[in-house]
Amino acid sequence: MISADRTVAAAGFILIYAVLIGFTDNYVRVIAAEAGLWQFHLTRSVMALTLLGLLVLPLRLRLRPVNPRAVLARSAIHGAAMLIYFGALAFLPVAQVAAGLFTAPIFVLLISRFAYGHHIGPVRIVAVGVGFLGVLMVLGPSAAGEASLAALLPVLAGLFYAMGNIATREWCPEESAETLLAGFFAALGVLGALGVLLLTLAPLSAPEGAAGFLQRGWVWPSQGFWLWTFVQAAGSLLGVGMMIRAYQVAAASRVSVFEYVILPASALWGWLLWGEVLTPMAMLGMVLIAGAGGMIALRAQAPLPA
Structure with a gap:
């Protein structure tokens, strides 16, 4: 059981996570050009679980859950969030989808306060507001497009993502990171397999390229798909x-x-890999994002939570 917050360590873990995910997610566009969402999740999960299995003995990993029901529930919630997120990319601008997903911290605050009774002080409330404003500045005017039912899907992904993140600490405090990791990829693998099966039994007409990411069933991909x-x-x-x-x-x-x-x-990876240049507004937005994280890190040293 974790007895105290280690905010600085958590910030380091998130930084590593951001650098890795920022790189790999830039290549989803390459994968989506020839394969489908469901095949991607199924294939990626099989690969990830295989790699994890190979590391069990040398690293002495513990995969058996302490609370199987809690791990299953958390895995399903996080899996649904990522499924909705990647699926929305098929018919919504990337900026709009990302803006919706990053409503998650707002949901985290609301759920933490009203479902678990956690104290949420003004510093964290302001930090979330500042960070979200920075997100909108990074994404640009396209993030504030017209509201529609489709536009609510990324926000739904943000809600599920927030629920899964809270479940990590509230439901699964005694689970190992590798147990939760295995559950996450297993859930996405099952969802991917179900999607492939349904599209095999009832195939849909999928547009060429990335536009057909959601509707495309199983295809025989190139070596580039396997690599990325x-x-x-x-x-x-x-x-x-x-x-x-x-x-x-x-x-x-x-x-x-x-x-x-x-x-x-x-x-940053988009600029390094594809030559995508940020606007001055986007750069200012990143400063606000960094400032929001700094507010939380500094306040973590205070005796009372904020």
Whole structure:
């Protein structure tokens, strides 16, 4: 049982997570050009679980859950969040999807306060507001598009993501990071397999390229798909493991603010890999994001939670 928050350590885990995920997620566009969402999740999960299995003996990992029901519930919630997130990318702008997902810290604060009675002081409330404003500045005007039922899907992903992050600490405090990691990829693998099966029995007409990511069933992909899906599997295995560890050592309402660093990390990789240049507004937004994380880290030294 974790007896005290270790906010600085959690920030380090999240930084590693952001750098890895920022790199691997930049190549989802390459994968989506020829394969489908369901095949991607199934293949990536099989690869990740295989890698994890190979590490069990040399690293003496513990995969058996202490509370199987809690691990199953958390895995299903986090799996649903990622499924909705990647699925929404098929028919919504990336900026709008990302803005919706990063409503998660707001949901974390609300759930922590009203479901678990945790004290949420003004500093963390302001930090979330500052961080979210920074997110909108990084994403640009397109993030504030017209509201629609489809536009609510990324926000739904943010709600599930927040619930899963809270469940990591509240439901699974005695679980090892590798147990939760295995559960996460197993849930996504099962969801991917179900999607592939349904699209095999009742195939849909999928547009060419990334536009057909959601509707596309099983295809015979190129070597590029296998390569970048393996990179995704290995990067996600380590990155998500770091994220899980962060939520185990610090309160979800603190750690969730640090996750804003994923956006500048992704933007940096986008510039290095694809030559995508940030606007001055986006750069100012990243400063606000860093400031939000700093507010939480500094306040963590205070005797009362904030």
